[in-house]
Amino acid sequence: MLIKIAKPSDLHESDVTPESIYLSRRRFMGGMAGLGAGLALSGQARANADYSDVPEGDAPTWLKEKISDTQWRAITPSDPDKDKIAPFDDASGYNNFFEFGTDKGDPARHAGSLQTEPWSVVVDGEVNNGGRFALEDFAKPSQFEERIYRLRCVEAWSMVIPWLGIPLAEVIKRADPTSKAKYVRFETLVDPEQMRGQRSSFSIIDWPYVEGLRLDEAMHPLTLLAMGMYGRELPNQNGAPLRLVVPWKYGFKSIKSIVRISLVEEQPVNSWQQIAADEYGFYANVNPEVDHPRWSQATERRLPNSLFSPNAIDTLMFNGYADEVAEMYAGLDLRTNY
């Protein structure tokens, strides 16, 4: 059973601009732009100004339209001076996406081979409304939201990234889970032709990359299915065309290039748990008190940093989202359920 309690970061009905006002404002903005007035008033104008140096992508038309219709700055950090958005080049040039190699620069170098259009997603398992969906149809019913989240990697570095996407909860509601559904299991594409890391015979990962969430975690309003970032579509190396973003968990939970979402009864075994269960658990909640066996999780290096200021900051419980998510874990021993 799901009991929904509003969290501070929840969006309320009252936050949403009525469509008539929204549309008239857009017309107004259009008129202003026509007059050449450069007043950055609306969220979109502000966002666009922030992304003026972000290279334009090559998104299909439907995605461009979705993005132009985004609710900009739907969730932003409470302290924007502390949580400054990382430069696009860093967020798109420094990635862990082992399907394309193990070096942080490998995904940016090699992910160009990934074909993201057309793309389809299978929704199956304990649902009444499953099937295979073209990504466009999959995304269509929900409005895009821009959410600026901290991303904390299990390797003790972090970045602040503005995502564009839809709440996973809406997708799951549409799938109409049966009463047996307790967990959500995600799968990344397997295609060694396109993903050179999957061709390596020395890889420790047993492809496909698998991740999982408890159903309440998946339904949590902070959990996002991202299709874009920095006001554009996702670069391939960031998990195009569809990735998960779970901001209170270590980055490896935020699975990339998703092809399958299954509602299941049993707790899925995620890839890292399979590789080293003593180092990576199912929950993987950001927790400064539980170290990775090989390094401390008490602090993180906020990137980009520089040589003599590693920008080491204290890691916060649940990556600073404790107010929103902590109650989901009430009574759970987070030391054993790491």
Add this chain to the structure above:
Amino acid sequence: MAAQRVWLLWRVGVFLAALVPLVFWGWQVANNAAGPEPGRYLLLNIGIGALWMLLLTLSLTPLTKLTRWKGFALIRRQLGLWALAYATLHMLSYALFILGLNWALLGSELVKRPYIIVGILALIGLAVLGATSNRWAMKRLGKRWKPLHKLSYAILGLVLLHFFWVVRADMQEWAMYAAIAALIMATRLPPIARTLPKLRHRLSRT
């Protein structure tokens, strides 16, 4: 006299070549071309550089046996000291750029993390070999010098273990270095070591 000058040039050339990677990485960092985490960039590159220096140092003896070229033996001490220098810089990069000179954290990490303990042991080993690589120490140690410096193989093993423990997802790079290390170590096994000069004769005849 001329020959001596050539050898000097050779040694200076090797010295400069060993300096090139450090200059290149430093230049990349200075030009903001080392990514969002330049400290980690230096840490990892210098670490791999230290392993290269160690492998190169240990390959000189088999290469000398194979070719009888005097030049290899002439740079052995130098490359060994370069391995020590790179390893020291690797350690300093960790303390400076990753831990930000947080001494308390450094202390707790040192005792808690097996891969760091193994790395430190390797560094201490290299330092001992470096300190005893001069003529005076060689004379003092006499017969014991050689067995002491065979420790370099044990150090190579520690370095590979240290590297093995930081690998997260793909063993390919590690396996490559481990294979090279195994090859070098194999050339020191008596049966193989004996065949190297024979191999040289065969090669020189063709």
